[in-house]
Amino acid sequence: MATTNSIHDRVPLTGSSATIPRLGYGVYKSDDCRQSVLTALELGYRHIDTAQLYRNEADVGAAVRASGIPRKDIYIVTKMQFPVDNDVEKTLERMRESVSKIDAGEGDRKGYVDLFLVHTPASGPEGRQVLWKALEFLKAEGLTVDIGVSNYGPRHLLEMESYASVTPVCNQLEVHPFCQQKDVIPFCQSRGILITAYAPVVRNRRSDNAILVGIAEAHGKHPTQIMIKWSLQKGYLPLPKSDNRERMKANMDMDGWELTEADMADIETLDEGPKGAICPYPLNSP
Numbered sequence: 001m002a003t004t005n006s007i008h009d010r011v012p013l014t015g016s017s018a019t020i021p022r023l024g025y026g027v028y029k030s031d032d033c034r035q036s037v038l039t040a041l042e043l044g045y046r047h048i049d050t051a052q053l054y055r056n057e058a059d060v061g062a063a064v065r066a067s068g069i070p071r072k073d074i075y076i077v078t079k080m081q082f083p084v085d086n087d088v089e090k091t092l093e094r095m096r097e098s099v100s101k102i103d104a105g106e107g108d109r110k111g112y113v114d115l116f117l118v119h120t121p122a123s124g125p126e127g128r129q130v131l132w133k134a135l136e137f138l139k140a141e142g143l144t145v146d147i148g149v150s151n152y153g154p155r156h157l158l159e160m161e162s163y164a165s166v167t168p169v170c171n172q173l174e175v176h177p178f179c180q181q182k183d184v185i186p187f188c189q190s191r192g193i194l195i196t197a198y199a200p201v202v203r204n205r206r207s208d209n210a211i212l213v214g215i216a217e218a219h220g221k222h223p224t225q226i227m228i229k230w231s232l233q234k235g236y237l238p239l240p241k242s243d244n245r246e247r248m249k250a251n252m253d254m255d256g257w258e259l260t261e262a263d264m265a266d267i268e269t270l271d272e273g274p275k276g277a278i279c280p281y282p283l284n285s286p
């Protein structure tokens, strides 16, 4: 059976020659990040999402090296939250440190990450501009292939038009059936900004929802799998996190089956807007 948006797809990024694997693997609050990333890579995940905040960039780098998989076959994303002293050079230096923790390079090959994001718009207008300028320099230095944002609302993206020379390739948002980001996603899509979806299984906190349970039973799946499948069928790039090998496998079991139009319509009714978010919601920050 043909699968819509297979996890084996690599998705083009607007304005970039790079492509990004459709299914990601998140490492926020990973218990043993090095081992979990190694297991994820062994199972076939090829897109790893870390951040300075998670304090495990070095573990991700160590796992990638230990895996024996060529660096070019693994897509690595990291993020920085706040600028250093609102100073572009100091902020850039902190970004370079992240890159060298993840990939210090090898022989003649320079280390790099595939995508570096501004983690949150919460640093305010000046902070956002400093972070973006530093990312533009990081990209020009070849230390990141592409740059993007996370948790940006339309106002932050519009504001960027006044200072950005490079357009963000992606906006990483909390997206799942209970928080569908209907104000933000069409805005991003109209500008070619790809959506990567964090907390895609709502940290397993809503898996008892009757609609999801009903759909899961009809497909012989778990409600968390229904949430990931919904995300894929919507065209997003979900980033489920699990430290458990069986759940990592379950989160990849997405090919060869489809949610029906009726399933998708039922899931559409679950949206609670920003109230359905489980993480802090900085999309409206000034």
Ligand SMILES: NC(=O)c1ccc[n+]([C@@H]2O[C@H](COP(=O)([O-])OP(=O)(O)OC[C@H]3O[C@@H](n4cnc5c(N)ncnc54)[C@H](OP(=O)(O)O)[C@@H]3O)[C@@H](O)[C@H]2O)c1
Pocket (backbone or CB within 6 Å): 025, 026, 027, 028, 029, 049, 050, 119, 150, 151, 172, 173, 197, 198, 199, 200, 201, 202, 203, 204, 222, 224, 225, 239, 240, 241, 242, 243, 244, 247, 248, 250, 251, 279
């Ligand atoms: N940009 C941002 O501001 C931001 C914010 C939050 C997260 N993120 C990124 O997005 C990633 C995912 O988000 P998240 O970790 O917050 O939430 P999530 O992926 O929705 O949920 C992870 C939790 O759900 C459990 N889980 C995973 N798969 C499961 C399954 N099949 N059945 C039952 N339980 C399952 C995991 O437990 P086990 O580990 O025990 O399986 C873990 O406790 C993060 O790791 C991070 O990389 C980004």
